[in-house]
Amino acid sequence: MAVRPQSPATLVFGPFELDSAGGELRKDGVRVRLSGQPFRILLVLVAHPGELVSREQLREEVWSKKAFVDFEHGLNAAVNKLRRALGDAAENPRFIETQPGRGYRFIGTIETQRSAAIPSVAEAPIDENPPATRKVRLWWWLAAAGAGLAFIVLGGVMVWSWV
Secondary structure (H helix, E strand, O other), rough: OOOOOOOOOOEEEOOEEEOOOOOOEEEOOEEEEOOOHHHHHHHHHOOOOOEEEEEHHHHHHOOOOOOOOOOOHHHHHHHHHHHHHHHHOOOOOOOOEEOOOOOOEEEOOOEEEEEOOOOOOOOOOOOOOOOOOHHHHHHHHHHHHHHHHHHHHHHHHHHHHHH
């Protein structure tokens, strides 16, 4: 079962927008961190809404044939990350329904937003290492504030010792 171009590039379900061409999931316009296997699993599931996607089909579509990993654990962990990103729960699913031992089904209502083809899972751009520029800027400001505070305290101690 290969995911073929059949649907629009941006799909809307609930408060989420899935931009397969851009490799992004957004909630109410804000990017949700979801990359790698959880993102590819979501692409496979939304390509077959309402259909059961077997665990074996997910293995073929998402995991490399060369990968030597505990697939069962990896799949469970990836689906849990996907559910956390969607705010979904296995006990009361809104988007991803589990068929124990068999696979998963996308049960959300998908709306089309923009017309363009969804690339196959293999072609979908996945940002495994998102840019860390925001973190670097935050650390820069924290370091500068810490240095300024240290300067003020040290200056106050020196003035106090002279008095």
